[in-house]
Ligand code: HEC
């Protein structure tokens with residue numbers, strides 16, 4: 001009984017005291033709900049709403065700051081393009097892009113036929129900003145968490161990246177999420193990596209590695225190559241420590257190179273060939289598990305899931 005009470009108290013204190021915009025608080029938060037999707041869309045019938053998909057909208061639509069040439073494009077506070085997968089081949093219409101700012105305000109946009117979305121809704125500034133720009137109206141001072149949703153699929157943005165840190169502050173998801181960038185295009189959804197997989201003799205190199213590179217490698221590279229971000233211990237204070245996106249797990253190669261940090265876990269630590277369904281490689285990112293910082297990637301019926309499961313049951317070989 002005493003143990004039960006202890007566990008209960010711990011659970012309460014973890015959820016109550018992990019302030020959202022800190023190192024501890026940035027992980028594991030589920031997407032805000034209860035609002036109307038698309039409530040903050042910048043609504044227009046201009047054909048321009050389909051233009052420049054995938055490009056950095058903020059180069060022209062700069063909020064707060066005008067470009068040196070005095071561009072005439074309107075000021076969006078957030079904009080971008082969303083796709084079905086990281087390669088950015090197919091735009092995704094009707095996806096929802098959710099922001100929750102440092103003051104708790106929820107902003108929701110939905111994507112159009114080109115995958116484009118935009119809003120002019122104000123985003124709150126963190127008084128303790130350390131990103132370039134001292135002006136509280138500058139995007140460099142804004143703090144928000146974000147999620148992208150499509151049907152049952154939800155992807156959180158793990159870290160709250162300082163943005164707008166250019167010579168002229170600007171804003172837009174496509175600034176960092178481009179098809180050719182290390183993070184890949186902004187995407188959500190259950191699109192499988194390969195069109196189909198064989199019924200047996202699944203190969204790591206031909207079938208499994210492409211899935212891990214496509215869907216997991218944005219974060220799960222060796223620790224010494226991992227992207228990271230630094231956050232303040234509390235709102236209104238200075239930066240404390242750095243969080244690595246890889247969470248100590250390297251999924252980039254089957255046998256990690258000599259560059260890999262010794263403490264990193266690897267593919268072989270995440271598979272259970274006796275009971276494949278209990279493999280962490282599958283369970284951690286399965287739909288309904290909200291505990292993974294990188295989000296949920298597949299249902300147990302999705303092709304990528306069944307291919308990995310089959311490969312594990314065949315021995316999870318480096319073939
Ligand atoms: C090369 C510069 C440039 C880029 C990049 C750009 N735009 Fe535009 N956009 C313009 C200009 C100029 C206009 C016309 C002026 C206006 O309406 O703001 C415009 C107009 C628009 C409009 C209509 C505005 C209104 O109020 O009716 C939307 C919506 C729009 N752009 C969305 C986007 C999105 C989303 C992106 C990124 C995927 C983007 N734009 C990228 C320059 C750009």
Ligand code: HEC
Nearest residue numbers: 158215216219245246247249280281284285292293294297
């Ligand atoms: C946006 C970044 C991101 C992406 C993409 C991502 N992850 Fe993660 N993952 C993390 C972080 C951060 C952690 C450590 C914190 C946690 O456990 O949630 C983690 C932890 C894990 C763990 C637990 C590791 C352990 O030590 O127990 C597994 C397994 C895992 N991820 C699998 C995957 C798989 C499989 C994919 C792709 C389908 C994936 N992740 C995609 C960020 C990501």
